[in-house]
Amino acid sequence: MLQRVWQSTMIALARPAWLRTRIQAWRATSALATRFVAGTTAEEGVARAEAMFAREGLRASLYYLGEYVDTPERVAENVAAKHAVARLLAATSLEVHVSVDPTQIGQCVDPGNVEGRAQAIAATVAGAATGRPGLNVMMIDMEDDTVVGATIALHDRLKAAGLPVALTLQAYLRRTEKDLDAQVRAGSAVRLVKGAFVAGRAIAFAGGGEIKAAYRHLVERMFSSEAREHGFYPIVATHDDRLQDHAIAAAERNGWPKDAFEFEMLLGVRESLARQRIAEGFRVRLYTPFGRDWWPYAIRRIGESPGNGRLLARAMLGP
Numbered sequence: 001m002l003q004r005v006w007q008s009t010m011i012a013l014a015r016p017a018w019l020r021t022r023i024q025a026w027r028a029t030s031a032l033a034t035r036f037v038a039g040t041t042a043e044e045g046v047a048r049a050e051a052m053f054a055r056e057g058l059r060a061s062l063y064y065l066g067e068y069v070d071t072p073e074r075v076a077e078n079v080a081a082k083h084a085v086a087r088l089l090a091a092t093s094l095e096v097h098v099s100v101d102p103t104q105i106g107q108c109v110d111p112g113n114v115e116g117r118a119q120a121i122a123a124t125v126a127g128a129a130t131g132r133p134g135l136n137v138m139m140i141d142m143e144d145d146t147v148v149g150a151t152i153a154l155h156d157r158l159k160a161a162g163l164p165v166a167l168t169l170q171a172y173l174r175r176t177e178k179d180l181d182a183q184v185r186a187g188s189a190v191r192l193v194k195g196a197f198v199a200g201r202a203i204a205f206a207g208g209g210e211i212k213a214a215y216r217h218l219v220e221r222m223f224s225s226e227a228r229e230h231g232f233y234p235i236v237a238t239h240d241d242r243l244q245d246h247a248i249a250a251a252e253r254n255g256w257p258k259d260a261f262e263f264e265m266l267l268g269v270r271e272s273l274a275r276q277r278i279a280e281g282f283r284v285r286l287y288t289p290f291g292r293d294w295w296p297y298a299i300r301r302i303g304e305s306p307g308n309g310r311l312l313a314r315a316m317l318g319p
């Protein structure tokens, strides 16, 4: 109950444009930005990624903030930022790993041009990563259920064209079992998340228990012997330590070496768990957002745990 009230209050704070503008310009809130967001520019994002890897062995997926954009100007800005960050990563020794939402690059503005833009970004990632080991990909994020089919088809066409892509699938959707099966057979890299959206019971599981059960079931498929034979790469993207433990057990049972899969978590969320996994010898990546429009993203993260209230209060009251 407390969790739900807290979360809806924080979501309400994410919306008003006037509040966003003020808060983003306010120095006192920079502690919030620093916790969940790596900076406002691609240079800052990449610098944070380099520091995380050098200090703690944490990998990064760079993500320029701004989803569901509805103007051609914002689409152009987002596309330019994705190319820019891939090129900056090329100048480091890090993996070139860039996350992209279809609605960032025109799904709501001119869907007919999304594939061309995605192709170009993936080609920049490929060029930036030439000869580099590791998971160098354009990771396609998954949005609400109305775009899932189009997003999977986009991934599949880019993969068939030989471009370095990976796909996010959501455990809360009933269709994911079939979708995952196809990706296992294709030897894809799939990031499994619970899903940040809701949908009707006809197409989605509802409630934490059902979604966790679906997640565990899908993890078994991701870590099956068949998946290994096909060269599938599992990415377990959850902060739920029990689900992570489930994945570790499935990996051990089926003989998956620790460097054949990874965990992915969000920057600033349960980082002690991320460090614990590194200490245990696993690969861990942090989804590392950057961009000038950081408030809606940061306040949603704060809303995910009432325990983050202290962080918000400290930021609002100043040092």
Ligand SMILES: Cc1cc2nc3c(=O)[nH]c(=O)nc-3n(C[C@H](O)[C@H](O)[C@H](O)COP(=O)(O)OP(=O)(O)OC[C@H]3O[C@@H](n4cnc5c(N)ncnc54)[C@H](O)[C@@H]3O)c2cc1C
Residues within 6 Å of the ligand: 140, 141, 142, 143, 168, 170, 193, 194, 195, 196, 197, 237, 238, 239, 240, 241, 264, 265, 266, 269, 270, 287, 300, 301, 302, 303, 304, 305, 308
């Ligand atoms: C790398 C990554 C990429 C993602 N990409 C997508 C995507 O493309 N599409 C999509 O729909 N969803 C995406 N998500 C979001 C995902 O679907 C879930 O909404 C989100 O991860 C929360 O679920 P959880 O599995 O972490 O479990 P939860 O049950 O939410 O959390 C597990 C534990 O972590 C703690 N925790 C969680 N969040 C916080 C926080 N902010 N602060 C403090 N503690 C916290 C909880 O209190 C709980 O103890 C992504 C998530 C990750 C990690």
